[in-house]
Amino acid sequence: MIVLYSLMFLGGYVSAAGLGLTCPEWPLCPNGIMPDEDYFIEWMHRLVAATTGTLVIATMIASWLNKNSDNKIKLTSSLATVFVITQITLGALVIDMKLHAVLVAIHLGIGILLFSMVLLTTLFAFRISKISIQSKI
Secondary structure: OHHHHHHHHHHHHHHHOOOOOOOOOOOOEOOEOOOOHHHHHHHHHHHHHHHHHHHHHHHHHHHHHOOOOOHHHHHHHHHHHHHHHHHHHHHHHHHHOOOOHHHHHHHHHHHHHHHHHHHHHHHHHHHHHHHHHHHHO
């Protein structure tokens, strides 16, 4: 949740500051993996996005591999994975289409759906964990 919120905060900053095309290539900036200071904020947004994507996908895989995982967690983590893959694709399209307003709005909307699914996954996991601890007492 913290990494995803940080990503949304950075994305909002990139958008509000007009830095969306400071790094005009996707997925890397012109200098490759380590950017100049000119590309740093947009590069950080992409780095946090890659980290978030990895964590969301890992959560879904873990929920499906865990035999005790509740179906609610499997569903919400799977939807979060679909949304994170959609977000990555939309992020590339937003750069490719030079910040087309409709794509930017859709990117924001899918981001909110992604946040909702990660939040639900977290709430379900804590609720189920609390129930199982109380039943053992």
